[in-house]
Amino acid sequence: MKLMLDTKDLTDGFFEETKLLGIMAPLKDYQFCWQLNKLLGIDFRINNELEIQLKKKNRSYFFSIYEYPEPSTCLKHYLYKNQNDGEYLLPEFKHLDFLWLLKDDYVSDEALQHLVQSIKSINGVQLVLELTNEKIKNKEHLVF
Template sequence: MNKITVFKLEMDMEEELDFVLLGISSPLRDYRLCHFLNKNTGLRFIYGKESDLDHKGNSKEGPKEEYEYHIIQEKSRNKKPALKHHFAIYRDCDPNYEYEYYLINNRSLEGGILIPEIANFDFFMVIKHFIHEDDLNTLIQQINRINDIIMVKEIVPKILKSKENLIF
């Protein structure tokens, strides 16, 4: 009889949450907010989570929605199929991944909320990799200068119950 070895994989969620999170309240539509962010901060947001082209310029395989949206599958409590929520997302990423900025809508196209415990924020800016505190403060000030911004606040992702929704 063969002996079966079972391996258990444990992930350290702390490592996965290595990013800065800003909550943004604004009545602007996502594309208008990106326009004003690009104009006032020097960031260059473009639509989509990632390019649908690989590093050689060839089309990647897979559904296009996976590159355009941040998709969260709702947990189903009954036998109905789980509903997919599509959250509009924009990116400004260095080709060498020295910096990555993402702007993600807190409401999905289907009406779901990405981070329900802080539903008062309309958008989240996820900043991956290191950002100096002075640069972060300057960015927050620049965002606050946009007329239709109600509030910008840094949020500690570790305290959020729905923090796994921000991992992509």
């Protein structure tokens, strides 16, 4: 008898109170984080414990995650690298280099638009868009 783990509830719970941005910026992840930190006055740091591992074609691919917990709020920011050695965390968004997840607190549309405009002002950023849950086919790949 083979038991299948139903991850739908887990995934749905993970994405409650979240916003997700897709970013096209062909930059190294550490360079992009440095620019974000400098411009926005935040402190993205790599969190190796959250790193996501996907197994495809008998190989393991690792996707780094940078984390920034916003002081005196419950809001946490996570920046995922969407590409590793030709594989994608979200293959349906191959054109995106980074995914920015805002989680665990309400984010107003105004605050999100302000963030989008700020990210767009960074040198090398070509596109920033909000990804709605319906558009994401492999959202379980983002769950850590």
